[in-house]
Amino acid sequence: xxxxxxxxxxxxxxxxxxxxxxxxxxxxxxxxxxxxxxxxxxxxxxxxxxxxxxxxxxxxxxxxxxxxxxxxxxxxxxxxxxxxxxxxxxxxxxxxxxxxxxxxxxxxxxxxxx
Amino acid sequence: xxxxxxxxxxxxxxxxxxxxxxxxxxxxxxxxxxxxxxxxxxxxxxxxxxxxxxxxxxxxxxxxxxxxxxxxxxxxxxxxxxxxxxxxxxxxxxxxxxxxxxxxxxxxxxx
Numbered sequence: 440x441x442x443x444x445x446x447x448x449x450x451x452x453x454x455x456x457x458x459x460x461x462x463x464x465x466x467x468x469x470x471x472x473x474x475x476x477x478x479x480x481x482x483x484x485x486x487x488x489x490x491x492x493x494x495x496x497x498x499x500x501x502x503x504x505x506x507x508x509x510x511x512x513x514x515x516x517x518x519x520x521x522x523x524x525x526x527x528x529x530x531x532x533x534x535x536x537x538x539x540x541x542x543x544x545x546x547x548x549x550x551x552x553x
Numbered sequence: 554x555x556x557x558x559x560x561x562x563x564x565x566x567x568x569x570x571x572x573x574x575x576x577x578x579x580x581x582x583x584x585x586x587x588x589x590x591x592x593x594x595x596x597x598x599x600x601x602x603x604x605x606x607x608x609x610x611x612x613x614x615x616x617x618x619x620x621x622x623x624x625x626x627x628x629x630x631x632x633x634x635x636x637x638x639x640x641x642x643x644x645x646x647x648x649x650x651x652x653x654x655x656x657x658x659x660x661x662x663x664x
Contacts, residue, residue: 472651481557481640481654482597495649530596537650539585544596 441465443545445531451551452521460516460548462531470537471514473506474530476547482530488514489537521552556580557655559641565661570631574658576624576641585650586617588626589640591657597640600626631662 444463452458464471469490474482484498488508496506503521508514518525528547534540559576566572578586586603601608603615603624614627624641641655 470650474652474654479561479656481656482652484651484653487649487651489649495651498651532652534650539650541599542650542652544598546596 443531443533443543445529445545445548447548448546449549449551451553453553454521454523456521456552458518458521458550460518460529460550462514462516462533462545464512464514464531464533465543466512468533468535468543469511470534470540470542471508472532472534472542473514473516474532476528476530478527485516485529487537494537518550521550523552526550526552554579555656556653557641557643559655559658561656561658563659563661565663566631567663568631568633570662571627571629572631572660573628574626574639574641574660576626576655576658578622578624578641578643578653580643580645581622582645583622583643583653585644586615586624587642587652588613588615588624589642589654591638591640593637597654600639628660631660633662633664636660636662 471488473485476482487495491511503519506516530547531545532542534542588600589597590600591597612629638657
């Protein structure tokens with residue numbers, strides 16, 4: 440079956456612009472996670488959805504970052520007033536129910552802020 | 554101090570060698586433990602779970618020492634295809650299963 444997909448695969452933007460990153464989880468997976476991976480580091484947790492609701496957004500770095508999952512499937516990560524420090528690979532993962540189920544990662548969106 | 558610490562490497566080993574990676578975690582409430590593999594410019598993929606009793610999967614053996622808060626991965630008979638970054642991962646009890654990653658250890662297996 441289809442895995443987690445993310446679009447776009449690459450996004451180049453200018454400082455101060457607004458960007459949206461999309462994640463399509465595996466069909467039927469109720470749990471969805473966003474992580475951010477900077478060069479040479481491991482992924483860092485941003486936000487976790489269970490169904491439509493954000494169950495844990497403690498990893499969002501500041502209020503420029505926001506994510507939604509209105510129908511409990513596709514999720515969009517939104518970044519306002521982008522800064523050069525936002526440049527990273529943004530990874531999305533989904534799991535069947537979110538408890539101890541394996542998380543399957545998408546290929547990521549590489550964001551570059553000039 | 555990072556929650557999960559790993560030696561970044563790189564570990565350069567010849568084919569057929571045995572190599573071991575270590576990882577320490579700081580939160581004693583950590584509940585589940587994993588090793589993930591990440592190829593260059595690819596997403597992380599689960600390699601194996603880690604249990605106190607040890608876990609073996611072919612050439613790979615993982616071990617957990619809860620008292621020392623220490624996790625290990627042993628790779629026997631290294632193959633060229635084992636070249637990758639190995640990420641040590643923990644989850645906290647009742648934390649929605651969010652994964653906390655170490656910085657990764659890079660392995661390069663040479664012919």
